[in-house]
Amino acid sequence: MSETLKLSQARQGDRGVIVQVGNHAHHDEHAMELERRLLELGFVEGARVEVLHEGLFGRDPIAMKVDDMRVALRRHEAARLTVRFEPAAA
Template sequence: MSDTIKLSQARRGDCGVIVQVGDHCHHDEHALELERRLLELGFVEGARIELLHEGLLGRDPIAMKVDDMRVALRRHEAASLTVRVEPVA
């Protein structure tokens, strides 16, 4: 059985699959803009994620592999992504 968490809760080495982008709160313009930007960066449902690195201060920002690209996000942005964490093979 796998767990579903916000990407902001992930730790270095965690792997998984994006199951939801955004909070689907469509009355908040800021949330809609962030969701649009994340989608443009390749954070789409079904994309594979691996957390590669965490910043030193407050573990922020976080660097991750999204399918075949590397992207860095701040934790408050990563909180908009829900991930199904999978056991490391």
């Protein structure tokens, strides 16, 4: 069974598929701009993500693989992405 969480809650080695970008409540200009940037970087619904590395202090930033590219995001940016995580392999 898969689990749906914010990408900011992921740990190194977690893999999944993006199911939502932003929260679709467009009242905040900053939130809208961040959502636009994430989409431009390739964080689109259906994209596969894998957390590759976490920073030493506060686990920030997060390095991840998004489809075939590698990107680093801050945790507050990753919190805008909802991901359906695959269960860990036994």
